[in-house]
Amino acid sequence: MENVRPLILVSNDDGVISKGISELVKCLRPLGDVVVMAPDRMRSGCASALTVNEPIHYQLLRQEPGLAVYKCSGTPTDCVKLAFHTVLSRKPDLVVAGINHGDNSSVNVHYSGTMGVVIEGCLKGIPSIGFSLCDHSPNADFSHALAYIRSMARQVLQHGLPPLVCLNVNFPVGPLQGVRICSQTRGDWTNEWENFAHRGDAHYYWLTGEYINRESENELSDHWALDHGYAAVTPVTVDVTAYEMMNRLDFLLTPETEEE
Numbered sequence: 001m002e003n004v005r006p007l008i009l010v011s012n013d014d015g016v017i018s019k020g021i022s023e024l025v026k027c028l029r030p031l032g033d034v035v036v037m038a039p040d041r042m043r044s045g046c047a048s049a050l051t052v053n054e055p056i057h058y059q060l061l062r063q064e065p066g067l068a069v070y071k072c073s074g075t076p077t078d079c080v081k082l083a084f085h086t087v088l089s090r091k092p093d094l095v096v097a098g099i100n101h102g103d104n105s106s107v108n109v110h111y112s113g114t115m116g117v118v119i120e121g122c123l124k125g126i127p128s129i130g131f132s133l134c135d136h137s138p139n140a141d142f143s144h145a146l147a148y149i150r151s152m153a154r155q156v157l158q159h160g161l162p163p164l165v166c167l168n169v170n171f172p173v174g175p176l177q178g179v180r181i182c183s184q185t186r187g188d189w190t191n192e193w194e195n196f197a198h199r200g201d202a203h204y205y206w207l208t209g210e211y212i213n214r215e216s217e218n219e220l221s222d223h224w225a226l227d228h229g230y231a232a233v234t235p236v237t238v239d240v241t242a243y244e245m246m247n248r249l250d251f252l253l254t255p256e257t258e259e260e
Contacts, residue, residue: 005066006032006093006157009121011079012100013043013113016061016071020099023142024131025067027150028096031157033066035092037083039113040071044102046113048120049075058082076113080120094157095121098131099142099149105132105170105222105232106185106211115168115236122166122238127156129167134226145171148179148231168234170226177229184234185221186214 008028012021016038028034037058056074063069070087072079080095097117104112114130121128131149133140152169161167168184189209197204213223222232 007088007090008032008034008094008096008153009080009083009088009092009126010034010036010096011038011076011083011117012097013039013046013076013116014101015039015042016069018101019139020101020133020142023146024096024099024149025069027146028153029066031150031154032093034068035083035088036067036069037072037079037087038070039076039079040073043075043113045111046075046077046116047111048077048116049113050081051075051078056082058086076117077120080117080124084124092121092126094153095124095126095128096131096153097121097129099145100130100132101138101140102136103132103134103170103226104130104168105226105234106187106213107189109168109184109234109236118166118168118236119238122161122164125163127161127166129153129156129169131169131171133171133173135173141173144175145231148176152233164237164239166236166238168222168236170222170232170234172226172229172231174229176231179231179233180225182222182225182232182234183218183220184236185218185223187212187223188214 014020025034051074056078058070058072061069061071097114100114104114109115118128118130190212192209193205194208196206218224222234225232
């Protein structure tokens with residue numbers, strides 16, 4: 001029987017021409033056949049958003065043995081859904097997002113279009129990983145992360161992941177001290193808007209913000225790992241049920257009676 005190479009679907013939120021996705025594709029090609037369906041422009045901060053009020057389209061940019069690259073006018077999640085519906089010849093063995101220019105640690109996982117790709121792949125029952133680097137530069141140096149990325153992808157292809165669990169992997173800049181399995185850091189954003197213009201009755205704001213780490217000494221957290229030169233691997237579940245609360249909400253089952 002002919003040996004079939006693994007099929008890997010790749011997307012991102014920085015756009016199909018970003019350096020990060022190019023480096024990721026080169027890194028993954030030895031592991032299997034790669035299909036890229038990525039946004040035609042920057043779509044950062046889209047999370048799992050879908051395009052519902054207008055049609056989207058895609059276009060083949062490059063094709064050669066073992067690789068096909070498509071650009072799509074939709075969001076990162078649109079890209080995954082459309083790839084499954086149109087260009088994939090079979091169910092992929094792995095969905096990979098990135099390499100993102102900028103980290104997706106802590107609460108950023110909720111806003112990240114990179115993780116939108118990963119969550120969609122996970123919801124479709126495919127082992128899925130998101131890779132990000134703590135460097136927003138368009139010409140960021142990904143070289144220190146590539147061997148780790150290939151190794152992690154190879155191992156997930158071999159061992160799989162539990163249902164409804166995906167991986168959020170973040171790399172610091174420069175050489176690594178190693179890899180740590182981490183929790184999501186508890187933190188939040190403050191001073192999120194900057195007023196940069198006022199014309200008549202219209203006020204214009206730019207989203208900025210300062211990140212506040214609420215557990216800087218927690219050595220199990222992803223921010224601690226990144227701050228100390230480690231890659232942070234955080235398992236993420238897409239089942240958002242707070243199971244520990246299910247037996248504590250019985251008071252909601254009995255309606256109150258109004259006293260006359």
